[in-house]
Structures are given as structure tokens and as C-alpha cells.
Amino acid sequence: MAKTTHFGYREVDVEKKQGLVREVFDSVAGKYDLMNDVMSLGTHRLWKNYTIASSNVTKGDHVLDIAGGTGDLAIKFRKKVGASGKVILSDINNSMLDEGRRNLINHGIIDVEFVQANAEMLPFEDNTFDCVSIAFGLRNVTNKDIALQQMYRILKKGGTLLVLEFSKVENEMLEKIYDLYSFNLIPKFGEFFANDEDSYQYLAESIRKHPDQETLKAMVLDAGFGFCEYHNLTGGIVALHKAIKT
Numbered sequence: 001m002a003k004t005t006h007f008g009y010r011e012v013d014v015e016k017k018q019g020l021v022r023e024v025f026d027s028v029a030g031k032y033d034l035m036n037d038v039m040s041l042g043t044h045r046l047w048k049n050y051t052i053a054s055s056n057v058t059k060g061d062h063v064l065d066i067a068g069g070t071g072d073l074a075i076k077f078r079k080k081v082g083a084s085g086k087v088i089l090s091d092i093n094n095s096m097l098d099e100g101r102r103n104l105i106n107h108g109i110i111d112v113e114f115v116q117a118n119a120e121m122l123p124f125e126d127n128t129f130d131c132v133s134i135a136f137g138l139r140n141v142t143n144k145d146i147a148l149q150q151m152y153r154i155l156k157k158g159g160t161l162l163v164l165e166f167s168k169v170e171n172e173m174l175e176k177i178y179d180l181y182s183f184n185l186i187p188k189f190g191e192f193f194a195n196d197e198d199s200y201q202y203l204a205e206s207i208r209k210h211p212d213q214e215t216l217k218a219m220v221l222d223a224g225f226g227f228c229e230y231h232n233l234t235g236g237i238v239a240l241h242k243a244i245k246t
Helices: 014-040 043-053 072-081 094-106 144-154 172-194 197-209 213-222
Strands: 004-007 010-013 062-066 086-091 113-116 129-135 155-166 227-233 238-244
Touching (some): 014 043, 014 172, 043 129, 043 155, 043 227, 043 238, 062 072, 072 086, 072 094, 072 129, 086 094, 094 113, 129 144, 144 155, 144 213, 155 213, 172 197, 213 227
Parallel strands (some): 062 086, 086 113, 129 155
Antiparallel strands (some): 004 010, 227 238
């Protein structure tokens, strides 16, 4: 019997999810930054700034940004690590990597390395990075536990993992408003701005299928990390999990 997993609210064969997710991001890549601004009313930039401020990254560090997309975090990390440091932006989707390259060149940054990689099979040596980040990407990974184990493996001892992701809203009234917004307006925004309602319907659904704050914290600890804490942002619409490899 074929093993299944969720793709939004649909159940699909495990082997098919990666391809379905790739199709979504092939479709949205060209409008990704615009849609992030539209859907979050610009708040995603504040969430990412908070992530960078929480990173412990200093000059000379080596940083990997997984599912780095158009490079928002990579640009900020590049400034923090300085000329003696290194930043790698990885993404499973080549269309997103192309957008990231263009965006970084437009910001005058040409020394970030780009690697097409699956988060479940990261092509890096053990104990390589001082910091590994993944922003709004973990929920699209089929086997999250395996991906977290990979992130643990490639981090140096004392290194930091940062997982910025949509999560469980704390307040019941805010949750109702958020649900109305997500399922009624976000797909329509996708249709209007990107001519793609279905992809944004999936993105809204994928948020609801992602583990809540405590469940994800437990998964991070199970992956081997000795410490993990999370901070809710915008009432829990988003949470930042920060873990240390001890």
C-alpha cells in the first residue's frame, strides 16, 4: 500500500509531494516577493529582521539559508558575516534560485553561493555551519524529521538553528479573523496579482497542516538539539524556533 502525506488538505503519495510543491513554486517564483508583501501587509520583513537579530551570527561565520528563495535572509546574513564569512543560499526549486540570484545581484551582492538541494539530503559535510536557517520552507518538506536531523548534522557544536514558520494563532478571535483572511482573500490575491489562485490556496492550507509550536519544538529536540525555544510573532501567526547544537 502506497504511503501518503498531505499536500495542503489533499492526501497524496509521498513520492509525488515534492513534485507538486515544485510546481507551486515554479508558478509563484516570479511574483514571490510581491505576494509576500501583499499577503503579510509587509510584516514578513519584520519577522525576518527579528530572525536575523536572534541569530547569534558574527563576522567570519558560515551560514546556510535553506529554502532561501529570493534571498531576503541571505542578503542580511551576508552583511553580518563580513568579508571573512560565508553565506550559502540553498533551495530545492531552480526557479526560486534564479529569482534569488537576480535579487542579490540587484543588491550588489555577488559572493553568496547558490546550491540546489533537498533539505532531506543536504550535500554538506558534518559540522560545517555556525548557523542554519529556514524561513517559511519547513512546512513544504515531506519528511520534516529527516530534514531537521540533516540540519543538526551539518551544524557545528554550539551552532544555531533558526526555523521561521507560520504556526498556531494564540487568540481565538484572531484565529477566526486569520482563517477568514487566509481562505477567502489570499487565494483571490493570488489570482489578481499572480494569475494563480490554486497555488495560494495550497499555501493557505499548508500552514494549517504544519506542526504547532510545541510539536515542532519536540521534533527539533528529537533531532538531537540540546536546547530549543520559540517566540511567537504577531500573536502566533508566525513563530521563530531557535535551537542550539550542544
